[in-house]
Amino acid sequence: MSSNYRRVCALLIATGLATNVHAQNIKAAAAESPAGAENDIIVTATKQVGTTAQQVPLSITAFGQQQLERSQLRNVNSLSVSVPNVQLGNASSAPGTMNFAVRGLGTTSQIASVDPQVGLFVDGVYVGLTVGAITDLFDTEAIEVLRGPQGVLFGKNVTGGAILVRTTAPKNSLYVDANASIETGLNYTGSAVISGPIIKDVLAIKVAGYYNKDEGWFKDAISGDPIGGSRTWVGRLALRFTPNDAIDITARYEHGDLDSDQGIPVQNITKYPSGFKMENSGDSYAWSKWNSVSVDSSIKLGSGTLTNIAGWRSVDYESSYEVDSLKAHLFQAVVGTKQSQFSDELRYSNKFGAIDLTTGAYYFTQNIQFLEAREQGTLANPLVYTTYLNDGGTQKQHTYGIFGAVDWHLSDTFTINLGARYTKEMKRVGIATLGGGAIGTTSPPCVFASVHSTLMCNYDFSGKNTSNGFTPKVGFQWKPDGDTQVYGSWSIGLRGGGFSFRNTKIGIPPGPYQDEKQYALELGVKTDLDQGRVRLNLAIFHSKIHNLQRDRVLVDPVIGTGQITDNVGNATYQGAEAEATVRPLKGLTLTGYVGIVDAHYDKLTADLSGDGVINDVDRHLDLTRVSPFSWGAARPMSTSSGRLVPATRVSITVTRTGRHFWTIT
Numbered sequence: 001m002s003s004n005y006r007r008v009c010a011l012l013i014a015t016g017l018a019t020n021v022h023a024q025n026i027k028a029a030a031a032e033s034p035a036g037a038e039n040d041i042i043v044t045a046t047k048q049v050g051t052t053a054q055q056v057p058l059s060i061t062a063f064g065q066q067q068l069e070r071s072q073l074r075n076v077n078s079l080s081v082s083v084p085n086v087q088l089g090n091a092s093s094a095p096g097t098m099n100f101a102v103r104g105l106g107t108t109s110q111i112a113s114v115d116p117q118v119g120l121f122v123d124g125v126y127v128g129l130t131v132g133a134i135t136d137l138f139d140t141e142a143i144e145v146l147r148g149p150q151g152v153l154f155g156k157n158v159t160g161g162a163i164l165v166r167t168t169a170p171k172n173s174l175y176v177d178a179n180a181s182i183e184t185g186l187n188y189t190g191s192a193v194i195s196g197p198i199i200k201d202v203l204a205i206k207v208a209g210y211y212n213k214d215e216g217w218f219k220d221a222i223s224g225d226p227i228g229g230s231r232t233w234v235g236r237l238a239l240r241f242t243p244n245d246a247i248d249i250t251a252r253y254e255h256g257d258l259d260s261d262q263g264i265p266v267q268n269i270t271k272y273p274s275g276f277k278m279e280n281s282g283d284s285y286a287w288s289k290w291n292s293v294s295v296d297s298s299i300k301l302g303s304g305t306l307t308n309i310a311g312w313r314s315v316d317y318e319s320s321y322e323v324d325s326l327k328a329h330l331f332q333a334v335v336g337t338k339q340s341q342f343s344d345e346l347r348y349s350n351k352f353g354a355i356d357l358t359t360g361a362y363y364f365t366q367n368i369q370f371l372e373a374r375e376q377g378t379l380a381n382p383l384v385y386t387t388y389l390n391d392g393g394t395q396k397q398h399t400y401g402i403f404g405a406v407d408w409h410l411s412d413t414f415t416i417n418l419g420a421r422y423t424k425e426m427k428r429v430g431i432a433t434l435g436g437g438a439i440g441t442t443s444p445p446c447v448f449a450s451v452h453s454t455l456m457c458n459y460d461f462s463g464k465n466t467s468n469g470f471t472p473k474v475g476f477q478w479k480p481d482g483d484t485q486v487y488g489s490w491s492i493g494l495r496g497g498g499f500s501f502r503n504t505k506i507g508i509p510p511g512p513y514q515d516e517k518q519y520a521l522e523l524g525v526k527t528d529l530d531q532g533r534v535r536l537n538l539a540i541f542h543s544k545i546h547n548l549q550r551d552r553v554l555v556d557p558v559i560g561t562g563q564i565t566d567n568v569g570n571a572t573y574q575g576a577e578a579e580a581t582v583r584p585l586k587g588l589t590l591t592g593y594v595g596i597v598d599a600h601y602d603k604l605t606a607d608l609s610g611d612g613v614i615n616d617v618d619r620h621l622d623l624t625r626v627s628p629f630s631w632g633a634a635r636p637m638s639t640s641s642g643r644l645v646p647a648t649r650v651s652i653t654v655t656r657t658g659r660h661f662w663t664i665t
Contacts, residue, residue: 041067043144044124044164046405047153047358048349049305054526057417057477057487059147059539061579065168068140071634075136076143076163081632083145084577084595087625088163090134098133102147103541104573104597104626105160105518109551112337112370113395113429114565115496117516119150119158122165123252125294125311126155128366129339135234135256138179138191139208141166147577148541149493149520151471152419155362155401159493159518159545169250170204170240171195187214202243208236216261221277222327230260246300252293259287265322279327283375286319304350307360314340328382334373336448338455341366359404368395369455370501371448374434389436392446392457393501393510399425405473417475417489427498428464429511432457434504434562461503465512469494484527493518495549497567504562505554513566519544535581542574544602550624552608569604571623573597592633599623 040052041062053062061083063071073079076098080088087106089099097110100118107116112131120127127133137143144164154162174196181189188211195206216229234256241249265280272278294311316338323331347360373390405419436444446457475489495518499511524539547567554562575597582590601619608618 045146061145063143065141084593085597098130101625102161104599106625108624111500111502112368113501115157117160119162123294124309128341131317131337138210139167139193141168148522149491149518151493152405152421152473156494156496159495170206170238172197172204185215185217204240206238210234220280227280228261232258248298250296254292256290265325268325280322281329283332284320284322288317290315306348308346310344312342329377329385332375336371338369354409356407362401364399366397373448388439389434390444390446390448391432391434393431395429397427413479415477420472423469426466429499430459431461431503431510432459433506465498467515486525488523491520500565502563514547516549517546533583537579540576545571568606570602573599590635595630597626599626
């Protein structure tokens, strides 16, 4: 019996088993859900209680628990094929590292000290480090994808948008959900959630676990060894305390562990011009371990609600990346990152006549340690590395914010939306410039034994950056009838400035570069037609970016490649997006979307092409992470009498990679 035949048989058997178990889970969950839950998902985007995605005056796509289960989405990255103008990538050189872009705004590197343009929030807690932030989805109550700047309620680093993930809360009745599957690869997955009361209606508990082992899809062209395998496990514990109708406190703990091949090395198109053949020197790997604790407390004070969300998180991460994609030992990059963070948000919301008020204060602090090593060799002696270089850095950060948002209902059909946030941030760094040389002759600046070791570097740069930012928003909502909303807004978004740990060139300081500021306009329409059987959401946007932050890559004969992070000028981003949901029959849902983004430089203050001058060559370069056109259509998995109907999904993203080249995925 062939290996492929055995894999197909295993897949068919596992599909049948998983389908039977999963159908019962969906049926049980549907019985607990209100009739309109699938159409009107409660969201936290406005930090107001009981608001649905269709009611909020912003571009948002929300996925409830039933939708996530029926769509069979494995991780947050999978949502890229369900939302317009969104790329929720996973960095190929650092598995588990989020590489998100919304409306063309997103980072291109995995440097720990460089702030993202799309923020990730888990159970209301901001994830301050992109490294090790992505894990597979399970035990998820809802995911919200917010497009456009969200600076008033979510602070810095959400100029492109924000991804809000909510795990399930402990239930006051016994709840069991278990799933198992086997896919070709082979790829094994299992998860279980058990929840129920300890003290009926007072104290509830949830225990959840997840395990995945992927043996890898690809093979080394020379050795035949598998490439791309991984092992992930996650454990969660949560307690919910509700002694009366006024107090609701939920405490959550999570531990996770990821151990994998570094990922698929970049294909060597010179040696393998077609197909998926590739080579690996066998030195690639990636692992991360993380722990997180959060406490979400809500107390009703008269007609208002006082909420406090405190969270702590720590991450250890290390990866070794195959740069040359050859069996030879030519260029291997090893990166280690260690981070710990703490945040606390205290907010109050209430309704005063025609005014809905949300106001609060925020504090965030984190410590980051970063180490990078480069091992290089030559084709003349391909079995050993002959050169060793490294660099490193530490950063201590404190961020403070106060915010307020007001919805002023001038009439039953017209509302003015006002909001503002003031942010103050301080970053202090010590950085060692990349150095070293021939093995055994020149000492590099850092001792790199393991990310767990105490960081030891001879820093040749130290600096401090303090920034103050004001991010207001003015908008309106007009509801001509109960099924239609027209909204518009003008807002400012802020992406923090600072320093780059990857300081690769002596004489070129790693910062500080300035805050990136966005001035954004948006106009949209949300409407339900034919008694809710058809839902159509449209939006157009126009943004001006000042002091655009960008990584510039330099080619160097000694160090291989170098990077400089700085402000390169101003740019314009504009576009449109449309989402449609059609329910022609009971139990059948069809969805589709279209997204368009156009972006260009308005002003340049840095040489991007590397030819030594700022000219039309630079100005005509495409902006990174911009996908000019994307569309998708799907028939998500639905149920009928507890039986599953398979999902069908088609999506296309067209990305301009050069003036005359396009990539279709």
